[in-house]
Amino acid sequence: MKVVKVGDAIAFKSEKMNKVSLFDTDRFFCDVYCLEPGQTQKVHAHEGSDKIYYILEGSARITIGAEEKEVHAGEMTMAPSGDEHGVVNHTSDKTTMLVFMAPKPQ
Amino acid sequence: MKVVKVGDAIAFKSEKMNKVSLFDTDRFFCDVYCLEPGQTQKVHAHEGSDKIYYILEGSARITIGAEEKEVHAGEMTMAPSGDEHGVVNHTSDKTTMLVFMAPKPQ
Numbered sequence: 001m002k003v004v005k006v007g008d009a010i011a012f013k014s015e016k017m018n019k020v021s022l023f024d025t026d027r028f029f030c031d032v033y034c035l036e037p038g039q040t041q042k043v044h045a046h047e048g049s050d051k052i053y054y055i056l057e058g059s060a061r062i063t064i065g066a067e068e069k070e071v072h073a074g075e076m077t078m079a080p081s082g083d084e085h086g087v088v089n090h091t092s093d094k095t096t097m098l099v100f101m102a103p104k105p106q
Numbered sequence: 107m108k109v110v111k112v113g114d115a116i117a118f119k120s121e122k123m124n125k126v127s128l129f130d131t132d133r134f135f136c137d138v139y140c141l142e143p144g145q146t147q148k149v150h151a152h153e154g155s156d157k158i159y160y161i162l163e164g165s166a167r168i169t170i171g172a173e174e175k176e177v178h179a180g181e182m183t184m185a186p187s188g189d190e191h192g193v194v195n196h197t198s199d200k201t202t203m204l205v206f207m208a209p210k211p212q
Contacts, residue, residue, distance in 0.1 A: 001168075001170045001171065001173040001175055001183060002183060002184065003175055003177055003181050003182070003183045004181065004182045004183070005180060005181050006160070006180055006181065006182055007180050022182055023158060023182070023184045025156045025184070025186065026156075027155065027156045027187070027208050027209060028134065028156060028158075028206070028208040030158055030182070030184075030206070049133065050131045050132075050133045050134060052129060052134075052136055052206070054112070054204065062107075064107045065107065067107040069107055069109055071109055074111060074112055074113050075109050075110065075111050075112065076109070076110045076112055076128055076129070076136070077107060077108065077109045077110070078108065078129045078131070078136075080131065081133070098160065098204075100134070100136070100158070100206045100208075102133050102134040102206075102208030102209065103133060103208065103209070
């Protein structure tokens with residue numbers, strides 16, 4: 001029985017957003033994304049997989065399909081299969097978020 | 107683009123643990139479980155689905171397979187397909203946790 005202290009897994013990279021894997025099974029993965037100010041995950045899409053974002057600390061602008069919203073600590077949103085989605089830390093503070101995706105993209 | 111403020115979704119029931127659905131797709135669900143002191147989710151199993159628990163507030167004793175551990179706010183654990191799992195709020199404070207399961211049980 002693996003118990004992960006999420007705060008201990010958080011680590012930033014100066015060159016780009018850092019993804020840290022917390023759990024990875026045949027059925028889904030859960031990562032923590034760590035974004036320094038200005039860091040991004042480019043808009044992209046996965047056919048057949050849905051993805052949840054839950055903001056742990058800070059804020060981000062999240063794009064899903066044709067919409068973009070500012071999402072704050074304690075808030076959650078979801079990118080459905082096939083919809084383009086991406087993330088920008090537009091703030092001057094660090095931002096961390098849990099990301100769940102199922103099923104894992106092929 | 108649905109954005110959920112998780113804190114606003116939290117609601118307790120005096121008679122039993124309350125599950126509040128945050129997102130529910132063809133591929134997974136995400137709930138917040140709200141447990142008053144002493145409330146439980148009985149040990150059970152789902153063949154073919156994995157489940158993640160992430161503690162938002164408080165602590166719980168979580169059973170997965172033959173193990174039981176105390177899991178605290180900011181910690182995450184995972185019950186793999188087929189393993190028995192259950193939750194007890196053994197404390198005198200309220201406990202809330204995010205729960206992700208994929209795929210949805212049939």
